[in-house]
Amino acid sequence: MVPVSAYLIVAIVLFGIGTVGVLISRNMIVMFMCIELMLNAANLALIAFSRSLEVMDGHAFVFLVLTVAAAEAAVGLAIVLAIYRNRETINIDRFSILKW
């Protein structure tokens, strides 16, 4: 049986890739995907804990997180679309009318 730590390590790796991606990427869409990666890392960890502790709360949690992520994606992509119409770019470095 695969120990729970294996799942956690995968989760940490996923989370790390996601975090680094958000911090260094300049493309809105890529940043957005990296955030989804982070959420999924958390989901994986939740499921792994839920399974190893034999408590079902984690499963319920994951379903709700998936829903929330979908809502977030809908809003996020709409805003990206709006700014693309406005500026014709999705490079975060260009969005500097406001001092970042």
Next chain:
Amino acid sequence: MEFAFPEYNLRLMAPEIFLFLWALLIIAYDVLTKRKSETTAGYLALAGLMITGLILGFTGTGHGFGNMFVSDTAAKFFKIIFLGSAFMAIGSSFGIMREKIVNHRGEFYGLILFSTVGMMFLSSSNELLSLYIGLELTTIPLFVLAAFFKDDKLSVEAGIKYFIVGAFSSALLLYGISFLYGLSGTTDLVQMKINIAITHLTFQNIGVILILAIVLVVAGIGFKLSLPPFHQWVPDVYQGSPTPVAAFLSVGSKAAGLIAFAKIFVNGLFAFHHPDMAPNDWGRLVALLAVAAMILGNTVAIRQTNIKRMLGYSSIAQVGYIMIGIVAMNALGMAAMGFYIFAYMFANMGAFAAVAIVEDKTGSCEISTYSGLARTSPLLSATFAVFLLSLAGIPPLAGFMAKFYIFAAGIQAAQHDPGLYWMYWLVGIALLTTVFAIYYYANIIKQMYFAKEPSPHKVTYNFPALTVLLIGLAGLFVFGIYPEPVLHFASGIASSFGIIP
């Protein structure tokens, strides 16, 4: 064996359900009447908030949904703050409805109300799942609201920044929550308080994961609370987004972050506050962030030329003061936290309402616009000055009482527990930065009153905005001179968190 349904206690949720339906109604109304009326949707929203407040008054206390939803003093107190800040934000938004938001009035109000519903759920949540959902329900409408002027470059930019930061921070929070869940095996916060302490005592090596969890949760909520180093988005988003939205962000969303923070840390991680628990002690970590917030917020605010950015930095500093109440972790501290955010609501919403009124007239948020305004618009200048003085903490305004309680809580904690002696330093730094704060608040007053030339602008008030100004003014004076009823109410927050005075 008979299967027992959990007790739903739907009546406890009546205010949230009502407000949610009302928000849908407003959107539907606006669409169905072909968006003809300029103000009706706004007045409907205000009425809805007032009715929700009434319903909240009749809602009892208790638990529902298998202990996931709780209606206690802390929840009620914060719900009042959410409703109040939504009320004042909507009240100050009638000016922008005239020119800038012609086609989406219903959606604007609907989204503010949705966000308010999210905040109310959040303050009633008793476990991590509903807390997370509540937080998301709060934030997602705010992303849209920040970018609401979709043809305005600044607003869209503010929206995208807020979205990236908000989504990133919620991912951090979620990951932290997954660790807390893994350590305690439960999502119930009260149960978690016990379970984590037991796990800690049984396995001495949970340190690393717990530290990671604490850091991630602090970071996740720190973004919402704008605690440094997670504060960079604040001035940009405040400057770019519509002024009423910035106001709502600065009070409502902050109060939501505060209650979420208090729920996770004061409730769930109750045991890990004291230096004895080092390195798992979150108290000193948060204290450090609070110090950073007070110093950074107050010093950088001095250099700002845009009033919304200045208020943004000032709000960063204010959060630093509030955190002293949480770090103190005594009954007084919890009450002080509640009272502070209550007083802050009047002062900051009022200040933003004043900014909105000036912006409607002049189209500018530069501090230089305010030069000589006292001669042409004495009422606005006087009330704005009162709001700023309250933020600076000058008696007899409510802002002073709030700071007073926060400092009192800090000193009490330091005096009663030798392990918390560093609270003296915390309070000391808070005092010192208060002096800085007076400088930049006084600077605005100086612009308005001491300028040689009278301002070329004379502001005009619309009725709701004027009401907001007067509510803020009255609140600051009444609760500054006689804070006892609110304090009495706020002292119930402590017992909601299981802290016995």
Next chain:
Amino acid sequence: MESQILTLVTFFPLLGIVLMLAIPKNQHDSIKSICLIVSFITMLLSFWMYAMFDPIANGMQFEVDIPWITSLGIHYHMGIDGISLLLIVLTSVLSVLAILSSWISITKAVKGYYISMLLLEVGMIGVFCSLDLFMFYVFWEVMLVPMYFIIGLWGGPRRLYAAIKFVLFTMFGSLLMLVAILYLVFAYQSYSGEYSFDMLKMMELPIAYGPQLYLFGAFALAFAIKVPLFPFHTWLPDAHVQAPTAGSVILAGVLLKMGTYGFVRICLPIFPEATVAYLPYICVLSLIAIIYGALVAMVQKDVKSLVAFSSVSHMGFIMLGIFALNLQGIEGAVLQMINHGVSTGALFLIVGMIYERRHTRLIEEFGGLAKVMPVFATFFMITTLSSIGLPLTNGFVGEFLILLGAFKANTVYGIIAASGVILSACYMLWMYQRVIFGKVTKPENEKLKDVNWREKLILIPLVLIIFWIGVYPKPLLDRIEPAVKQVLTYVSKATTVNIGEGIQIDQARTTDEVEIILGEVDPVKVGSEGMEE
């Protein structure tokens, strides 16, 4: 009615503010009249209070004690003894005169100005009435806002700088005081089990020596900035010179007294051991203030900054009197607070009058005014002499008592302080000579009008007070004495504890004995012992 007299005196000016808010802002005359009438009635109320005050009784009078914020034990607690009584009367009198003096000189934003003046009066009287530390702090801070506006809006060319400097200095000190107050409250809570902000209860609270030093330091810093004691005085010349005449009068006449009042009311009785420990340092700082203020005043070219620096010097005297820690010293100091308020207030008014005529205050611009404005010169002469402390004027009585106390406490201090008196005679008379005597050198000075009836109305009461206190100070001293003895009882309680050589002072004993015993104990020696512990 009688029991509520303090509430009435304190908050009566608020009525004027309410009335003024109802009047359109361009009706200057009615605004001014309402302000004057209200402040005049406040003055009459304070006179009535003075008449009702029982000079023999010990302790606080007209006490009101109503729970206010019960969750922290904050009470609406007011009460006065002889010290606060006189300061309240002084405040109400100076407020009327200050309002009268700004009758024509204030032309812009008239409504705001008079509202600020009345708000300031509420704050000042409130500070002197409060027996609850929270209320004391609130009133102390409330005054900042109107004073900020008075300096910043109606002041001289560098008014913005002066206003913000005044606010930041005061704020810095008072916030430390706030921490000390909170510490006291929680210390009291662990001692007695209940929250309280009551000053009188704090006086009974035993505080360990170490914390006492910190707490005294925090309070003393707040008060020393307000006094201002020597290294903290830098805001004063700016604020004084830039403020409008009425602002300077109130600032010098009342605001500075709040610092010394704080020492007498809070620092001495609540922290007796720390008082003794800090005593040598504060005495030395006061002496430096006396000499330094006088020397700097001597070289000033501007009459107003000369008077401002003379205030530093005179306030040094008052501090020295307080920290002589004997009956004469403190009595003299309290009396000198009144005297300084009257004579410096009068000097600022006179400077203001001449400034209104010439729009300059430089000494070299004047000369020979005695021939042009004889009545003015007479008034100026009287106030100058009173400021120097010539016998038969009020200044003499106060300074004499202070010097007596100082000599009794420490001869060296007495000698240095006495030399300060001589210096003050030098700079005041030299200034007077250059401004008033000699030939009229400047043509602008030839056609100056002498004082008009309004200005006489302002100056005559002050001159009367100057002579009254100078000739017959007994009624005032009678009222001060029980209060001062009360303070000394608290101080002596601690000194005996600290010395521990069998000098037990029973509170029931007559206070004359207290004085004798205290006179024998060399406070400086006590202080050095205190520090060694």
